[in-house]
Amino acid sequence: xxxxxxxxxxxxxxxxxxxxxxxxxxxxxxxxxxxxxxxxxxxxxxxxxxxxxxxxxxxxxxxxxxxxxxxxxxxxxxxxxxxxxxxxxxxxxxxxxxxxxxxxxxxxxxxxxxxxxxxxxxxxxxxxxxxxxxxxxxxxxxxxxxxxxxxxxxxxxxxxxxxxxxxxxxxxxxxxxxxxxxxxxxxxxxxxxxxxxxxxxxxxxxxxxxxxxxxxxxxxxxxxxxxxxxxxxxxxxxxxxxxxxxxxxxxxxxxx
Numbered sequence: 001x002x003x004x005x006x007x008x009x010x011x012x013x014x015x016x017x018x019x020x021x022x023x024x025x026x027x028x029x030x031x032x033x034x035x036x037x038x039x040x041x042x043x044x045x046x047x048x049x050x051x052x053x054x055x056x057x058x059x060x061x062x063x064x065x066x067x068x069x070x071x072x073x074x075x076x077x078x079x080x081x082x083x084x085x086x087x088x089x090x091x092x093x094x095x096x097x098x099x100x101x102x103x104x105x106x107x108x109x110x111x112x113x114x115x116x117x118x119x120x121x122x123x124x125x126x127x128x129x130x131x132x133x134x135x136x137x138x139x140x141x142x143x144x145x146x147x148x149x150x151x152x153x154x155x156x157x158x159x160x161x162x163x164x165x166x167x168x169x170x171x172x173x174x175x176x177x178x179x180x181x182x183x184x185x186x187x188x189x190x191x192x193x194x195x196x197x198x199x200x201x202x203x204x205x206x207x208x209x210x211x212x213x214x215x216x217x218x219x220x221x222x223x224x225x226x227x228x229x230x231x232x233x234x235x236x237x238x239x240x241x242x243x244x245x246x247x248x249x250x251x252x253x254x255x256x
Contacts, residue, residue: 040094041252044087045171047185049244051084051106053115053155057213057236060113060156068199068223070159070215079115079155082108084242086187088147090123097124102149104167104187106240111157115240117165117189119151143173143181143248153191159215160201163193163235171246182247189242193235199223209233 058078061071071077083106090100100123107114124146127137146169153165166189173183197215198206200223207220208231216233 040092041250042089042091043248043250044089045246045248047084047086047088047244047246049084049185049242050081051108051115051240051242052081053079053108054239054241055237058155058161058238059215059236060159060161062158062199068158069217072214079238080108082106082114084244086242086244086246092123092125095125095128097122097128097145100147100149102147102151102167104189104242106155106242109157113155113157113160115153115155117151117153117167117191117240119149119165119167121147121149121151121167123147141175143171143175143183145169145171145173147171153189153193155191155193156198158199160198160206161191161193161235162198163191165189165191173246173248178252179250180247181250182245185244185246187240187242187244189240191235191238191240195231195233195235196226196229198226209235213237 056074056078059070059072060079061077063069063071084104086102086104088100088102091098099120101120102118104117105114106116126144126146127140127142131137147167149167151165151167152162154160154162167187169185169187171183171185173181175181195209195213196206197209198204200206204226205223206226206229207223208216208229210216210233213234213236216231220229
């Protein structure tokens with residue numbers, strides 16, 4: 001009869017520990033090399049880049065004097081360029097597309113504030129539709145997406161504007177295996193702000209805007225609560241454009 005020595009048992013345990021430690025890396029390497037293939041599942045997309053509002057109607061800065069008066073100097077009146085970031089969670093149905101929740105944030109100035117867009121919409125993946133024509137796109141290294149969303153928006157700091165928005169975007173990503181893709185994205189956001197501007201957002205105080213999107217200082221020199229205002233003007237006209245670098249994580253739990 002042969003007896004196992006303690007040294008041999010120790011050596012075997014060490015090999016098992018090494019194999020257990022390497023198992024996650026082996027699984028990751030396997031997933032990394034699996035060809036990209038459209039399927040049903042969740043995805044999480046994160047982006048970071050640049051954002052810019054257009055025009056000179058989005059006045060967010062007040063004058064140094066008392067009275068919450070708007071600074072209409074075009075060099076310092078309005079929301080400027082700055083860092084933009086976004087997050088999206090969606091569900092792809094058989095790789096064709098599906099519903100999506102989104103958040104897009106923009107910090108144009110630590111003093112003047114920023115902007116936020118929260119909402120939901122739909123995303124489509126055109127390459128999957130092309131496959132219906134008989135073309136095999138399962139091994140194509142790029143992923144293309146088109147999205148449209150709507151929701152609630154707020155922008156400003158000294159003066160705050162709220163309203164709805166439409167967001168349209170396109171992204172092109174390179175597949176790094178079956179679970180990760182990364183690339184570039186362009187968002188074009190068309191806000192529809194109300195004709196009431198907040199001078200104190202927490203207290204719901206502000207002024208109406210006239211038909212030129214300017215604060216109506218003649219009738220609302222002193223800010224009033226939003227419920228007491230009878231506005232008949234329009235909100236500021238602007239467009240928000242944001243190019244970003246994005247990375248997407250794909251979770252195909254259903255494997256269909």
